[in-house]
Amino acid sequence: MPAQSAQQPVLEVRGIRKEFPGVVALDGVDFRLFPGEVHALMGENGAGKSTLIKVLTGVHPSDGGEVVLDGRPVRIAGPLQAQLAGISTVYQEVNLCPNLSVAENILIGREPRRFGLVHWSELRRRAAESVADLDLDIDVSAPLDSYSTAVQQLVAIVRAVEVSAKVLILDEPTSSLDREEVRQLFAVMRRLRDQGVAILFVSHFLDQVYEICDRMTVLLGGRLEGEYLTGELRQVDLVARMIGGEPSDPGEPSDSARREPAEGADAPPFLRADGLARSGAIEPYDLTIRSGEVVGLAGLLGSGRTEAARLLFGADHSTRGSVRIEGAEVSLRTPRTAISHGIAFCPEDRKTEGLIGELTVRENIVLALQAARGWTRPLSGTRQDEIALHWIRALGIRPGNPEALVRNLSGGNQQKVLLARWLITDPKLLILDEPTRGIDVGAKAEIQKLVADLAGDGMSVLFISAELEEVLRLCHRVGVLRDRRLVAELPNDGSLTPESIMATIASGAQS
Amino acid sequence: MTKHRLFWPAVVLAVLLLANLAFTPDFFAIRIKDGHLYGSLIDILHFGAPLVLVALGMTLVIATGGIDLSVGSTVAIAGALACLHISEAADPASPGTVVASVAIALAVALVLGVANGVLVARVGVQPIIATLILMVAGRGVAQLVTGGQIITVTSGPYRLIGGGYWLAVPFAVLLAVVVVLLTALLTRRTALGLLLESVGGNPVASRLVGIRASGLIALVYVFSALCAAVAGLMISSNVSSADGNNAGLWIELDAILAVVVGGTSLTGGRFSLGGTVLGALIIQALSTTIYTIGIPPETTLVFKAFVVITVCLIQSPAFRAKAVRRRSSATRSARPRPLKTEEAEA
Known part of the structure; x- marks a missing residue:
């Protein structure tokens, strides 16, 4: 190990344990974080990453083990204590006040005061200083919501480190950022690292982890799998350690899923939308989905992918256009x-x-079927148990306890519960909006395989994802959206590449 | 066992009853007098029966994330209509008259419930506002029905509902038990309970899962009004009179308290009928206690408020954890500090 091993870790966790009703989320996990490093916390969904972070930030009290900060055992009783102790966190969703100015957001709760009142000019000066410290160009007097999500995220980081943070935790900071924004974020992270801040980085993007991180800790099923130097662990091996199996390329298994439109262009359309639109949400679009076909919708965040799909489900009312089913x-x-x-x-x-969230896995799984039957025709208790256990096994939902509260499950397992809920209703068209977002490689591959299998059995799927590789792997056709308009429909005939889709998004024209 | 939902309400009720024993040595004594069960515990059940019913309806309303403030007025209206019909009838003591009066009261309650339900589920008025309308206006309606007077009735069959006995047990208690059991069957043997909890727990997700929430929501307001009407019949029957002004006054607040004490969250979602029954009995036992231990009348409300907030705090896992942590951290800080650093370096 490099010089770090000679140093004392700024943050050390020993034998930490956390239980939720029916789930052991963390089971004796050790973890070290050194000053001046970017450290990745890796693991599948349900491995205990989020729980570890919540214990470190005082959101959840731990049930055992100890946290040592700067060589002293500490007890973190709440988020405020964590901040005061020098542990700051920026979550995936920005937790700031969009209607306040950037400066206020940075210093809210610790505004400089004069004669008991807020010293506004000092507040702006200090905020501008901390923004400049990180080499950012942000007008601190502008309201926060005049900036993009990416900039808001940076403001959240400025706020987090302004309290002389020793440890900065970034939980999935890049999931809604584009490439340029990620680059900007990484620049800020490197600068903070060089200032001696210890950064804990959680991300599902392996490439980003390999680009920015010095070391990584891998969790597996609530236990510590190991701690590695990034340079000494190949991606394939990392994935193997995360899923606890033999090394294999995560991309390959589902590549077989990519098939030529089997039932192809001559299969009868299941659904056809003609000039369907909702003013202010999505411009008129035409879309045909055939039986057994996987149609992808690609586009940037806010391009109208979700809005287009919601019209097909009746979640929003269309303001014009028509839909034909069979x-x-x-x-x-x-x-x-x-x-x-x-x-x-x-x-x-x-x-x-x-x-x-407060209902059990079983109740969440049977909900759609039960809603369709109405309250007067209940599914019997034994039938519910059968269904729940069957799908828990079929989709590998963990923990396998149908009576566990669904809110205590990890993201990937929650997604599987949702899939199970709909699959028991035996749908003809399954609309999946970002089904693999924020979930780990293992669950992701499983879900992709499931989608391919379902389409193979004749189900139509509308698959929305920001990950173009995934869209290309699964979809027979790809609709490209840009600025709330369906700009192109590209057959996935083998010549389609992520680059060509990106070019279409960028140019907004049929390629 | 402490994790069971009914554990804390049951403990509180037991403590409350035991506390009475200290003041009234024969508190738990149950005697048979004139073929009727007689004793303080029977009194609590008897006088608590209307509250149990009102709280039962309130539970389902609260499960959907709503609230029904109009139940007190519905209690008054139902009692007033029934008593008016009986007092104007040729033969007040005939069973036919009493059945008709009950039918009138329930039918009007049905209409009131539908009105609440439509306002909340169709028009989209916030439940607290929608039911506040009937809470205020309903008192006026009740007084209109009674002509601003207290209507007194003399009718044997009517007296049975709230004041009579059957098989030595107060009829009101039997009625309440039957309604509770029917409600439990209705919600837990059908999918009604699950769908209500789903709608209350996450309305957006419930819509996307295809639950027709508006019908369910309207249904619980109707149910709540019907429960309140039965309670109103019990109350007016027990005193053989209808008082538009005071019948069921503030019962909505006691009912809400009973639901909360019983462990159902005001934000909606999971509900517990058993908890509500215990909650209603706790509130009733508390009222009885206040009388028996001789709290000065001018401070009874303060006393009641104090007990209720204590009960709610005891039931909160977060509060208990905090209290325990505070105590254990007090003992920990007594330990010498250097010891901890040694541990850290070891």
């Missing part, structure tokens, strides 16, 4: 009508739009 014109006024026509929808935001 040749007959239908009016998709509510999700209920769409469901009755055999359409299922897994929304992008699992927590707020998908799951009922």
Whole structure:
């Protein structure tokens, strides 16, 4: 190990343990973080990454083990104590006040005061100084929501390090950023690292981890798998350690899924949208989805992918255009009508739009089927158990306890619960909005394989993803959206590459 | 066992009853007098029956994330209508008259419930506002029905509902038990409970999963009004009179308290009928306790408020954890500090 081993870790965790009802999230995990390094925390969903972070930031009290900060055992009782102790966190979703100015956001809660009142000019000066410290060009007097998500994320980082943070935790900071924004973020991270800040970086993008991180800690099923220098662990080996199996290339298994449109162009269309639109959300678009076909929607964040899909599910009302299902014109006024026509929808935001957090895995799985049957025709308890256990096994949902509360599950397992919920209704068209976002490689590969298998059995799938490789791997055709408009529909005939899709997004023209 | 949902409400009820024993040595005594069960515990069940019913309806409303403030007024209206019909009838003591009066009260309650349900589920008025309308206006309606007077009735069959006995047990208690059991069957043997919890737990997700929430929501307001109407019949029957002004006054607050004490969250989602029954009995036992231990009348509300907040805090896992942590951290800080650094370096 380099010089770091001679140093004392700024943060050390020993034998930490955390249990939730029915789940052991962390089981005796050790973890070290040295000053002046970028350290990746790796693991599949459910490996315990989020829980470890929440323990470190005082969101969850630990059930055992100790946290040592600067050589002293500490007890982190809450997020505020964590900040005061020098541990700052920036979460995936920006937790700032969009209507306040950048300067206020940076210093809120610790505003400089004069005569008991806020010293505004000093506040702006200090905020501008901390922004300049990180080589950023942001007008601190402008309201936060006048900036993009990426800049807001940077502001959150400025706020986090302004309290002389020794440890900065970045939880999935890059998931909604484009390449240029990621580069900018990495520049800030390197600068902070050189100032001696220890950065804990959590990301599902392996390339980014390899680009920015010095060392990594791998968790597996709530236990410590190992600690590695980034340069000494090949990506293939990392993936193997994360999923706890033999080294294999994660991309390959599902590559077989990429098939020529099997039932092809002559299969009857299951759904046809003509000039479907919703003003302010999505411009008129035409789209045909055939039985057994996987149609992808690609485009940047906010390009109208989700909006287009929501119209097909009746989640939003269309303001014009028509939809035909199996040749007959239908009016998709509510999700209920769409469901009755055999359409299922897994929304992008699992927590707020998908799951009922305080209900159990079993209840969440049977919910769609039960809703379709109505409350007077209940599924019996034994039938519910059968269904739940069957799908827990079929999709490998962990923990395998149908009575566990769904909110205690990790992201990937929650996604599988959602899939199970819809698959038991035996849909003809499955709309998946970012089904693999924020979930680990193992679960991702499983979900991709599942999608390919379902399409092979004749189900139509509308697959929305920001990851072009994934779209190319799974889809027979790819609709490209840009600025709330469907600009192109490209057959995935083997000549399509991520670069050509990106070129279409960029130019907005048929290539 | 402490993790069971009903554990803390049951403990609180037991403590409350035991506390009474200290003041009233024969508190737990149950005697048979004139073929009727008689004793303080029976009184709590008897006088608690209307509250149990109102709280039961309130539980389902709260499970959907709503609230029903109009139940007190519905209690008054139902009692007033029934008593008015009986007092105007040719033969107040005939069973037919009483059945008709009950039917009228329930039918009007149905209409009131539908009105609440439509306002909340269709028009989209916030539940607290929608039901506040009937809470305020309903008192006026009740007084209109009674003509601003207290209507007194003399009717044997009507007296049975709230004040009579059947098989030595107060009829009101039997009625409440039956309604509780039916409600439990209705919610847990059908999928109603699951769908209500889903709608209350996450309305957006529930819509996307295809649950027709508006029908369910309207249904619980109707159910709540019907429960309140039965409670209103019990209350007016027990005193053989209808008082538009005071019948069921503030019962909505006791009912909400009972639901909360019983462990159902005001934000909606998971609900517990058993918890609500215990909660209602806790509130009733508390009222009884206040009388028996002789709290001065002017401080009863303060006393009640104090007990209720204590009960809520005891039930909160976060509060208990905090209290325990505070105590253990006090003992820890007594340990010499250097010891900890040694551990850290070891």
